[in-house]
Amino acid sequence: MDKTPIYWRKRTLLERHKSQGGLSFRNISHANKALLFNQAWRIHKNKDSLIHQLYVAKYKKDPIQLAIDNEGPKNCSYAFRSLLGACRSLKDGLYKKLGNGKSIRLATDNWHPSKKFVPCEVQNQNSDSGPIWVSDLMDQNKSWKPSIIWNQYSKEDAKEIFAIHIPKAGMEDEIGWSHTKSGNYTVKSGYWLLNGENQQQLSKESNWKQFWKADYFPKWKLFLWKIFNNALPTADNLLKRNITGVNPICCLCKIHDETLAHMLRDCQITQRIWSGDLGIVVGNGKHIKIHEWIKNFLNLFKKRRKEECLILEVDFISTLWAIWVHRNEVIFRGINPNPERIMMIRKDHSVRFYVLKERQHRHPANSSQEARDDHSKQEILEWTIRNKDTPNVQILVVDGAWKRNDKDNQWRAAIAWKNVNNEPNEEAALRIFANSAEQAEAYAILKALTDMEWRTPGVIIKTDNAEVIKALQNNKCHNKNIDNIIKDIKRLANSFNFISCIKVGREEVKLAHELATQARKG
Template sequence: MDQNKMWKPSIIWNQYSKEDAKEIFAIHIPRADIDDEIGWSHTKSGNYTVKSGYWFLSGENQQQLNKSTFWNHFWKADIFPKWKHFLWKIFNNALPTADNLIKRKIAGINPTCYLCKSQDETLAHMLRDRQIAQRIWSGSLGIVAENGKHLKIQEWIKNFLNLFKKRKEECLDMEVDFISTLWAIWVHRNEVIFRGVIPNPERIMMIGKDHSVRLNTRKKRQDRQLANSSQEEHADHNKHQFQEWTIGNKASTNVQTLVVDGTWKKNVKTNQWQATIAWKNVNNDPKEEAASKIFANSAEQAEAYAILKAIADMEWRSPGLIIKTDNTEVITALKSNITTNKNIDNIIKDIKRIANSYIFISCIKVGREEVKLAHKLATQARKS
């Protein structure tokens, strides 16, 4: 959970001591999937009713049954969680396109498409109907998008996804490329609006290809990990030796190096503590950095939060990362397949989960001098 979105501590102070409240806010809530629960898919509430059961058995609800089958396949698909969330928004017409924002009475919205400058932006126009999108579909997958203009965009997408499911063996890569192209169009649209980038079909194809490669690399990595699970190493870690946790292949041409630091300071007189985290990209845009105050109950927990923040912020900016940290305990926890420190266990799980969306990640133990840029940012944030 993003700590910036958590309840303000002033709400808690009245019920607990400051130390108790800080301990509560320092607890990391993992973003992993929760356990399955039994539910009835033919009512909005998920609870069974006699009426819904009758219509289900009578065959009147056959269309709903087909929808249910589609969603079952959809949620089980081995794709990035962000892609599932993105597609869900498309199917529910919930993406913040210009027409949707105007319908919600958001003031100051320009209805014109930022890429073609000639028509109003709708979901179908953005993803399929405008000329730049049609060129992308034709060039990347050989799809003549104009032939589907009579369909709602949601049905057009579902038809292709259902086709790929039926021909899974021969269309597995096409399914990934199809979803990746939708995502790339949306990402580039946002680049044009919020970063002033010039519309460029080649940029869309580059984004789509990059994310297709990431997903396929992640799948291969997971297959290897599953095949070798019985042969996992349980190395004896030495704090004085070189420490590194690595996944993936460094062959990527775009690997960024980040330094991270988590500061944690306890006031001996008041017995209270405070923490900050920071990261900085040392070989790219000098503005790629972040620093903030957090709730953490130890130095290693603050450092783990710093690494989590760094890889989450950089998740869609680079396919590969080298992260430098001066904390040995976090590296040890990352390298271990068993719980080594309950204080950071859930944070480590989220780090590993997000790391699977990268082609390559390496987390290296270095000396304090090498992370001084991040340490300076964290110190400034703590004093602010």
């Protein structure tokens, strides 16, 4: 007996993420490498661990450091070789996070999460006399050297470099992961990187993402996915795969060859079904491919009100499902084709769907979780340290004005702060380089603390950006884009007797917002 399987779709399609049109089947090789790299990441981050000290003593560096430096020992243990192989496979997701810049080479190392800085060729400059390390681009005050950067890099790269914050504490350079928001490695992000799909791309909205989130039966979703990818075992598909003993004639009408489009739409019996309760005239769409015909109707239904849309979608999909179920009954049970039987199957599945929806509505599984989420949303977002009873506390409002494009030669970002404790002259605003709104807001808080460091023992800062407050509350890295700024804010906060950062509405920071907007527009 021939046990050769039937291959309906390529494995690469099945392993693709659901938001990209696949089924998210696991690639075992990629999953193993992602898990191995997770162990290597833990070894690299826990430098006090015995295994890290052992590897460094024997091989001079840990597996991640060897992979990022394109090095490797001639002889090593099986375990170390496996970890090093996984690190080499995922090396493209690593970057060197800026500290003092003394270990980051300008020519070869990646030191930005999403960009590769390529130095321009400078005329009449000796290759040995130019900057080699990132530290060569900094001055003694931990600031960028504008003349060198504008001369060495393109305008776009130079702006991105100026937006990178140089930590004032003089910390060592670190290795970060570029495919998560926090900069910390996760097995999920590593797996999808090996599959050739970026985690940021997967998070974007797409038609497939909306499709899998739709409130249908799971078997209906898989059935539609098979239709869209021509993976149903119809007669023509079986004959293409050299399956013997298959009757090519449609089992419903007994006249035409059975294809996916004929069975679900063009057959005489199915045409009568569509023109019945749904009132769909099939003859107007025979020139359209079956998967496009179905997608057009589903998109048309979404333009209706939510309740009406759900009813139309359920009736449409249950009709497709009923036609397929009855076709299989005719072939495998030997019953006669009967349009009334298709209508019964459709009605039965529709009723089951609405009964399940009613049950879920009466007994929601996530009611307690939703209540906790609503409670957390109502809580005040605040970061506070030191003594709350400190006298002479000043209240500052801060804001960062950030614009995505820089047309008309306007600066992309500006920051401002203002003292609202009857001190009209205590304010500041300046233009900066920033690559996101939260980065501009973090720079605004840092600027306010820097200017007020020796003027008052305590400060209350009001901001309208929740992301910065969450980063301050988190002891670990919350957002790699502002992590160095957050560290400097916390370091500077230790010079005050009391510090509090509170999330407020836009109206409460209106004075600072106007200053920042004026500064950005010049």
